Amino acid sequence: MTTLNLIAIRDGENNGGFYSPAKEKASIRGPYQHRFHIFWRLRRIAKLKFFLLVFCALCGVVLFSSRISSSFGWNVHSPSSAFSPSRGGYTVLMNTWKRNSLLKQSVAHYASCRGTDAIHVVWSESDRPSDSLKTYLRKKVMAKSRAALKPNFKFDVNEEDNLNNRFKPIKDLRTDAIFSVDDDVIVPCDALDFAFTTWQTAPSSMVGFVPRMHWLSEKKDTHASYYYGGWWSVWWTGSYSMVLSKAAFFHRKYLDMYTNQMPASIRDYVTRERNCEDIAMSLLVANATAAPPIWVKGKIHEIGSYGISSLQDHSSKRHKCLNDFVSLYGNIPLVSTNVKAVDARNEWFW
Template sequence: LWNNQTPPPPRFLDSRKGYSIVMNTWKRYDLLKQSIKHYSSCPRLESVHIVWSEPDPPSDVLLKYLHHVVKSKSKDGRLVKLKFDINKEDSLNNRFKEIKDLETDAVFSIDDDVIFPCSSVEFAFDVWQSAPDTMVGFVPRVHWMDSLEGNSNKFIYGGWWSVWWTGTYSMVLSKAAFFHKKYFNIYTKEMPSSIREYVTKNRNCEDIAMSFLVANATGAPPIWVKGN
């Protein structure tokens, strides 16, 4: 567990060492506007990609407003890029589709209803740079074997209070986490299709799938960072 009292690793100034936000949204335009307005001012943000899976495309009014907000909030002579990634199918797997024009290695995956201060996001990014193959996130969860069933293939999922009570965690959720862009490709093309089918059918668990995918690829646990 890292927190803001822990000295972060040194910062890197290379442009590819900035990060991109990939934000999942669904018919919550006020929340989307609020989140974009907030995160556009974060110092090392390079671009924002909005994962859009609604049946109708974003309205001209919404597009105009968000582009104006991003431009007005960009600081120090930089201009944060804003793009809508339009999907025909409504599936939570869309949030992990490969993005061809992603210019940064670092991705900050976030839901439209979750806001952390830029200082917390920047700190988590520093931590991620020290371990760029793993996931670094703000929302920890835990799982353990279901001993009552006596089945080594069945596990129990524990929420925040399980983490608080046991003092342990085994994953961080992608609703607020950094990871390398290469995992988009692995999730879509290499992860067993049965997992993606489960996610689409049940409209759930894509965050668990991504956390386990990264853990399997690295053989290492995620890093939980405390943020406000």
């Protein structure tokens, strides 16, 4: 008897069928239930039509605005025009170190960006790049480039391992713009193009994707101590005073200034500590311009699994570098700002 209660109740008076409470409830409702079902379906169809009308209206607004903008001389797809031969492009200056697989990925990617006029790989390993690696990368550049004038590709081979090598002057450059990047950093081409356009509005500034901050930690008499803040400091305070050269544009004149005009004591420091060449470059540009850098909002992808920044004492070394450089300068040339460049075409609200 109890097992029947788990499934259904046997009804001997109704042709030996099974009695179902749910079926009885539905039969009692009769035609009213059917009417409710029809109403519910009509309501769904009405909602669907409403959303389709809204979608069509939005598409119409976008189409109308694009036609209006073109009629007034505006072109919302103009970044490609920034790379006409008369305006030039940029030179990708890529620092690498014993990561040929990452180097191959990065070179292939930046060769596909329309603004790339040349790619220079800063090579500081004891063994020179192999002929097979050179041949592979040259073929990859030719295959990936979408420009009529293919980018120049070259290894800048150095005799010693030194982080200062990444900022040595380069002969026969065809561009004023240098895009300094690490071999494990990928910046999408559209974001790179926008950053280049931003740099063209302020070619003496550093324009980059990785902001950092400094602030006064303590001051005793004439001695001041500064704190180097990473990404979370930028996010928390909403301000920054540096953009790192692992992904940044700057004018080629700063290569000469870094190598030949910046105090030799700073280059010696970088050589000895094997760190902080990016802070040194930020200080150099800030000292020359008395202006802040420009942070470009954009996603970048780090394809490597490790680096200097992953070391345990990385932050403490950066604090020390900053304060040692400031003491060599005699002041703090960095200028803080809370302004960033954003491509409004990629924003829903602006």
